[in-house]
Amino acid sequence: MESARQRFAGGMRVGAGLAAAGFVLAITFGATAREQGWSALAAIVASTLIFSGSAQFALLAALAGSGGIGPAIGAALLINGRFLPMGLAVGPSLSGGRFRRALQGQAVVDGSWVAAHLGGGRFDRWRLFGATIVQWPAWVAGTVLGVVGAPSSDLVERLGLDVVFPAFFLAVLLDELRSSHGSLRSARAPLLAAAIGAGVAAALLWWVPAGVALLGATVGALVGLRARVPAARDTTERVRG
Incomplete structure (x- = not known):
């Protein structure tokens, strides 16, 4: 440690x-x-x-x-x-x-x-x-x-310099995706969440400012929350067993 x-x-x-x-x-x-x-x-x-x-x-x-x-x-x-x-x-x-x-x-x-x-x-x-x-x-x-x-x-x-900001967040996202581990299902969840977030943001940009579109993209995180539920259940069952 x-x-x-x-x-x-x-x-x-x-x-x-x-x-x-x-x-x-x-x-x-x-x-x-x-x-x-x-x-x-x-x-x-x-x-x-x-x-x-x-x-x-x-x-x-x-x-x-x-x-x-x-x-x-x-x-x-x-x-x-x-x-x-x-x-x-x-x-x-x-x-x-x-x-x-x-x-x-x-x-x-x-x-x-x-x-x-x-x-x-x-x-x-x-x-x-x-x-x-x-x-x-x-x-x-x-x-x-x-x-x-x-x-x-x-x-x-x-x-x-005007692209440093989006490039910075792209690097953060790629690092998070690279560090994903665990089962095949849990490994796919971050990729799916990122894809949904990007799609939602791109669609919203036609009607709302960029900041609001960015907030809307956070719905992709719901995929991660959904993926954690089965994992938590599996852990509970192993402890009980």
């Missing part, structure tokens, strides 16, 4: 790669925010407190479309709503009372959540902490660089 320090260090190693991608993405956020008239302080504070690329870009898109602050905040809250089930899943793996567990839950971000997943609904909290602790400063630093340097949107497109 690895010690807590070793697991924390392992999380930092995983987080370093995620931090590199996040740093580049944060540059585009800072530059785009400045281009849309945000003050440097507003952009940096947003990255410091929100620390969510999807929510921050949703804010940018909503405000750029003259939707007003209300719809902009609503879009960000809808997208960040994914952290509620993610936090509930991690909760049993955290330690301490409610307040302490709530503080530890602030480490739940997409890449760290996947990196800390052990399977069977279990998470390594030290790996989660290690993966997140290197991503937050990289995200803030990238925003600062984007605000100060403010590369033009043409440069962002030429360097391909």
Whole structure:
């Protein structure tokens, strides 16, 4: 068994790669925010407190479309709503009372959540902490660089920085699919869930904004929940036997 320090260090190693991608993405956020008239302080504070690329870009898109602050905040809250089930899943793996567990839950971000997943609904909290602790400063630093340097949107497109965000989530998805194990049925479930999610998102994009389409894609997760029921029953029967 690895010690807590070793697991924390392992999380930092995983987080370093995620931090590199996040740093580049944060540059585009800072530059785009400045281009849309945000003050440097507003952009940096947003990255410091929100620390969510999807929510921050949703804010940018909503405000750029003259939707007003209300719809902009609503879009960000809808997208960040994914952290509620993610936090509930991690909760049993955290330690301490409610307040302490709530503080530890602030480490739940997409890449760290996947990196800390052990399977069977279990998470390594030290790996989660290690993966997140290197991503937050990289995200803030990238925003600062984007605000100060403010590369033009043409440069962002030429360097391909505008596709870093979807590429990041694709890498997270592929890593989760690669780590799937168990019976043939359980191995197929993540693939089916991903296919359903992609199909739903692609269909919804014809009628709703990208953020809402992304939320709709989460129905693919129902496949995973359905696949866990037979597995839980099998485990119960083996214990009784």
